[in-house]
Structure formats: C-alpha cells, structure tokens
Amino acid sequence: MKLIDLSVIIENTPSEPMKIKHKRISHKKGAKLIAWRAHLKREKNIFKKAAAFLKILIGKRKISAKDFPQSMFITQDKVTLSTHMGTHIDSPYHFGPLCEGKPAKTIDQLPLDLFYGDGICLDLRHIKPGKAITAKDIKEALAKINYQLKEKDIVLIWTGTAEKWGSKEYFTQACGMSEEATAYLVNNGVKLIGIDAYSFDLPFPIMLNRFMETKEENLLWPAHFYGRKKEYVHIERLKNLGALPSTGFKLCCFPIPIKGADASWSRVVAIVN
Incomplete structure (x- = not known):
C-alpha cells in the first residue's frame, strides 16, 4: 500500500491572494x-x-x-486564515443558501462517507489556460481510460496547474470546469469532484474580464453556481495528481468539521495498493 499526499501546504505564497497570520x-x-x-x-x-x-x-x-x-x-x-486557503472542500452552502430548493448544507452537515471512496483521475492537461472543460472533454477522458462512472466515484480533474504552485500564474493561468461538465459528472452519480487548480471554475481575472465585455451573468462561477441546482461538493488546490493511476485507488479527504462553515481544509490522501 502506498499513500500519496494530494494537499498543498497552507502558507503565504504568490499563488494565494489571501494571507495567513500565524502567531x-x-x-x-x-x-x-x-x-x-x-x-x-x-x-x-x-x-x-x-x-x-x-x-x-x-x-x-x-x-x-x-x-x-x-x-x-x-x-x-494562533492561526488566522480563510476557510478557502490551501487544499480545501467547498460545501453546498458556499454556492448559495439553497440547494435543490432546501437549505444548503454547511461543511459540518455533510456525511463522512462522502469523503472516502473510489478515486478516478482524468487527464485534462491538454485543455489550455482560459478554456472551460466541457462535458465532451470529460467523456473523452473517460473513454481514453475505458471507464464508466458509477455512484459515489470521486473524480479528480488533472489540469497540470499544480506545477505553477508558488507563482502568480497559478492564480491567473488555468483552465476550469464548466457547468455542463460538472452537471455531467453529478448526473452520473458523482458527488465529489477535485481539481489541481486555484479554483474549480476558470481563474477569477479571466471570468471577470469576459463578464465585463459581455455582461452575461452565466460567465460568473457557473460550476460553483450549479451547486444550487444539484447537491455536490468539490475540492480545490490539489497536487501530485500525476503520481496517481487513472483508476484503482481510494481517496480519503475528510474535512475539519467547523460548525456552520462554508468550507474547510482537508489533508487529501490517495491510497494506492
């Protein structure tokens, strides 16, 4: 058995616009x-x-x-920081107050079995920075490894952005998930999705610039806001996805249970036999 650490260290770095205070x-x-x-x-x-x-x-x-x-x-x-620093899990409440018409769950209200299961790593490194990953991209990545999704699979999106960790480009140059790609996974039984980038969506500067040009609100955090329609959670800022096989490993990613929090940090570990 081999344990592979998929979490970045929580630290002050050019890759993190938010800062940690450590006394x-x-x-x-x-x-x-x-x-x-x-x-x-x-x-x-x-x-x-x-x-x-x-x-x-x-x-x-x-x-x-x-x-x-x-x-x-x-x-x-004494450590003061955002729940969205480092490798962390966003709860449904982060996406909006309601999910599927009901009060959205905070991080402490999510069941533990959601955070342990069969891991699937999809290689999407060919998607260029600034491009949104589509449902077609997901289907092709699954076909490439000859895998059919099943209920409660944990899907990891390998973009290669983690290689930029430590630089400002990590925050500004990446691809991201689209609403349709997220919906495809969720509608096929996936409730937890992870990505090795700063954000699950496209980088903030890219989204905001495109919105300012078009004023189309569907350009703003579409994958996040899909979580108001269907319940799912995602992990941001993973690393070492290149060390994983495509299938055949377990993923363990329990969040710290902070009462009423919209997100929490996680030491994400892959268990490879």
Whole structure:
C-alpha cells in the first residue's frame, strides 16, 4: 500500500491572494505567562487579584518560569486564515443558501462517507489556460481510460496547474470546469469532484474580464453556481495528481468539521495498493 499526499501546504505564497497570520507563544514566554495566569486566575475578587499581581511583581509567587523543565512551557499557536486557503472542500452552502430548493448544507452537515471512496483521475492537461472543460472533454477522458462512472466515484480533474504552485500564474493561468461538465459528472452519480487548480471554475481575472465585455451573468462561477441546482461538493488546490493511476485507488479527504462553515481544509490522501 502506498499513500500519496494530494494537499498543498497552507502558507503565504504568490499563488494565494489571501494571507495567513500565524502567531506563536514560545516555550519560554509560555512559561512566564502560565506562571502569571496560575496566580491571577485563582482570585476572583478584584482586590485579591491586585494583591496577587503585586506578589508576582515582587517575586513572592509560588510558581515561576524556572519551575518548568529548562524554564520552558509548551507552545501555543494562533492561526488566522480563510476557510478557502490551501487544499480545501467547498460545501453546498458556499454556492448559495439553497440547494435543490432546501437549505444548503454547511461543511459540518455533510456525511463522512462522502469523503472516502473510489478515486478516478482524468487527464485534462491538454485543455489550455482560459478554456472551460466541457462535458465532451470529460467523456473523452473517460473513454481514453475505458471507464464508466458509477455512484459515489470521486473524480479528480488533472489540469497540470499544480506545477505553477508558488507563482502568480497559478492564480491567473488555468483552465476550469464548466457547468455542463460538472452537471455531467453529478448526473452520473458523482458527488465529489477535485481539481489541481486555484479554483474549480476558470481563474477569477479571466471570468471577470469576459463578464465585463459581455455582461452575461452565466460567465460568473457557473460550476460553483450549479451547486444550487444539484447537491455536490468539490475540492480545490490539489497536487501530485500525476503520481496517481487513472483508476484503482481510494481517496480519503475528510474535512475539519467547523460548525456552520462554508468550507474547510482537508489533508487529501490517495491510497494506492
């Protein structure tokens, strides 16, 4: 059995317009802080808190940083970022408040069995940046590997965009799924689709420029908005799809269950026997 990591590292990079803020309380600072808090938290009365604080200042406290092994405590990190950074899964709620006429599900409301199943990797690297992947493209890719879709297959769209990770071109130069290609997969039993690009749709700048020229609203995030008509979810920002066979592997991509969130990060792993 071989495990293949399909997730990018969450980091600040030219490929990500959004940024992550990462703050850390160090081992040494943590020892000092916990010593302070240990004394102050015990006292509820404001005057007793003040007295405890004074004891800390003059060194008459029962616990200090030196009491910890090597004068160090444990670290604590605080990370602030969008649910749409790194390799992540978009829930139906991300696409709109309603799905199939019912309240759309948030990421924590989706069943676990949706995120584990037979993986199919379709090679669509010949589709040029700026072009939308059509239903015909999907059918041809399936015919090339002589595969017929079945219920709950997890389909991965290999565009080759992951090779641009780390550059600005990753965000601006890619192909993307069309509504008709998405509908074809969903109508054939697929509920989870992944892509190795920044967005499931065409890159934002390309879509917006075309919309400004034509004012046709169907040019804006058509694959995303299809999720208002039929329930499905997708994974964005995969990597290493070239290391996968076309079929014959399992995909494991459980999202972090954030209450009420529209998306969540996932460590996507392919299991190849």
